[in-house]
Amino acid sequence: MLVIKNLSTHFPTERGLVKAVNNVSLSLATGEILGLVGESGCGKSMTLLSILRLIPFPGKIVGGEVFFRGSNLLEKKPAEMRALRGQDIAMVFQDPMTTLNPVFKVGEQIGESLRIHGAMGKESFRRRYGDNKKIAEKERVLELMKEVGIPSVDERYHEYPHQFSGGMQQRALIAIALSCNPQLLLADEPTTALDVTIQAQILSLLEQINREHGTGIILVTHDLGVAAEFCQRIAVMYAGSLVEVGPTDVVIGEPRHPYTIGLLRSIPKISSKKEKIKPIYGNVPDLAGLAGGCPFAPRCEVVKDACYSEDIPMRQISDDHQVRCLNVPGHSV
Amino acid sequence: MTAAEPLVKTKGLTKYFTSRRSLVAKLVARQKDHLIKAVDDVNLDIYPGETLGLVGESGCGKTTLGRTLIKLYEPTSGEIFYRNQLVHELKGRELIAFRKEAQIIFQNPYASLNPRKTVRDIISVPLRTRGLREPRIIEEEILNLLQRVGLSPRHIDNYPHQFSGGQRQRIGVARALALQPNFIVADEPVSALDVSVQAQIINLLEELQEEFQLTYLFITHDLSVVHYISDRIAVMYLGHIVETAPTITLFERPLHPYTQALLSAIPSVDKGFRRKRIILEGTVPTPLDPPPGCRFHTRCFAKLGDVCTRVTPSLVEVEDNHFVACHHFK
Secondary structure, X not given: OEEEEEEEEEEEEOOEEEEEEEEEEEEEOOOOEEEEEOOOOOOHHHHHHHHOOOOOOOOEEEEEEEEEOOEEHHHOOHHHHHHHEOOOEEEEOOOHHHHOOOOOOHHHHHHHHHHHOOHHHOHHHHHHHOOOHHHHHHHHXXXXXXXXXXXXXXXXXXXXXXXXXHHXXXXXXXXXXXXXXXXXXXXXXXXXXXXXXXXXXXXXHHHHHHHHHOOEEEEEEOOHHHHHHHOOEEEEEEOOEEEEEEEHHHHHHOOOOHHHHHXXXXXXXXXXXXXXXXXXXXXXXXXXXXXXXXXXXXXXXXXXXHHHHOOOOOEEEEOOEEEOOOOOOOEEO | OOOOOOOEEEEEEEEEEEEOOOHHHHHHOOOOOEEEEEEEEEEEEEOOOOEEEEEOOOOOOHHHHHHHHOXXXXXXXXXXXXXXXXXXXXXXHHHHHHHXXXXXXOOOOOOOOOOOOOHHHHHHHHHHHOOOOOHHHHHHHHHHHHHHOOOOHHHHHOOHHHOOHHHHHHHHHHHHHXXXXXXXXXXXXXXXXXXXXXXXXXXXXXXXXXXXXXXXXXXXXXXXXXXXXXXXEEEEEOOEEEEEEEHHHHHHOOOOHHHHXXXXXXXXXXXXXXXXXXXXXXXXXXXXXXXOOOOOOOOOOOOOOHHHHHOOOOOEEEEOOEEEOOOOOO
């Protein structure tokens, strides 16, 4: 359904060019849940924003292609993109407090996307909710609020965002995203601002949406645990590049890239008490002025001279498992 | 462990904050000041040399409890004993001695270091409090501390903004260590850090504990971290401690319904640990007006009935060292 080829997004800054998204190739099948995992500043969110062409100034998509149902999004006119955003591809952002507008009622905000995309004028919509646009909109909004699990919707419809808890705000955002039945849902750290028990609620809601509507989901998260439990495939990102892509069991169970291995070793395991955690040496690099070669090389345990000089290609090591590392044999993609 | 005298002990420790209404609201709407019951009737023992993990969701009062223990807040009622001394009666020299022994590492390494002071300034203050006067000795000690927490000597004249999050947290650790404390409250010390860096700080804290025989109260919402570092765990919900047990026991046999739900909700890369997720209804009620009886009854899936909504359960020892506050256990 979604195929990203060699996507690059760069930010010119005073300190040098930041390659926030560097030659990223990824695909998502219909109804699939893909986890995009990495640490802060590795370019996960920028990858999502690049798909929707919402890169903030001074960033720019400098190359690549993003095919959504066969057509290249990067070649579309701005008006075509506007029609697509929220309708076919919807996004859920990380911080619900700052995403909702504090001065509008939650119900109105959920209905906004329906109004913008003229949903109420559509034949199928009219047959279901009637001809009166106002009533139809409210009907649909109440239905959405119920679907995402907001209790006492009749009162909640008229409340403002500050009257909602964090988890409820996130549900409202998901309701906005779902309003036009998108085929693709981009979720940028949707549970990071939430407590564990609320996180479990939101994740199971997303799972249910995926199951019932067949919505494809790209879930950006820094939490490998969330990705492992929730996604069918995982893509690991480091300093703007994808370093490993594969089915969840493979990436978590038999990781091949030294960064993925290091990341997994640095998380305490619960089933085996006192298996010593091993941190990755050093810090996440500054993306400005990153030299060529493998960006992970300075922190890598199995680094070779060639790692610093060559650009490392993504290699196919089995049918559905790709790794970008000179130490892992495989044929180039 | 029970044989030893606890290093820190609390009896009925309670901390309320008042959220004041405006004069207009008081006169016109006859609203009263609200009480935020952040910590309510907490009885807790912390033994020398152990790491007690304190877990709970945001707003449950874990930070307030940690800060009250080391006298950053005055308790509303109840008692705190440190080495059998009543903490709130300490004055003058005794209080300073207590401050040296009980230190804190804060959650946010970006906010807890003064941006206008260099590392030298930041660490020399506690050293002078410790009684060091000679500048040469102070410098030597700063360099020792920096090296101990894994920072290079050339960092001594740098400002906090020149460091990454992990390095800043190391400065925070060095500052706490400068006073040669016995007891450290580590308040979410790794939550603001990236996963690969988290592990560095956790390992550092463990090494330091061994080297200096430190006692930690480790506050966190991350259950895999708390499982890794703690000897014992206390679970907090809306100002109450609902369960305490040795780490292994708690993870194998969680008894309180809240603990069960909390543990089941941790997303884990670890297949051996995954269990059936218990999804709790609703959200944590506000501590402004906590529910009566058992504070968890509004979300509990194992409610017994009336008794839960009326009577606050107290902690009972169900098995050796395993305490639960739930009406299912008498």
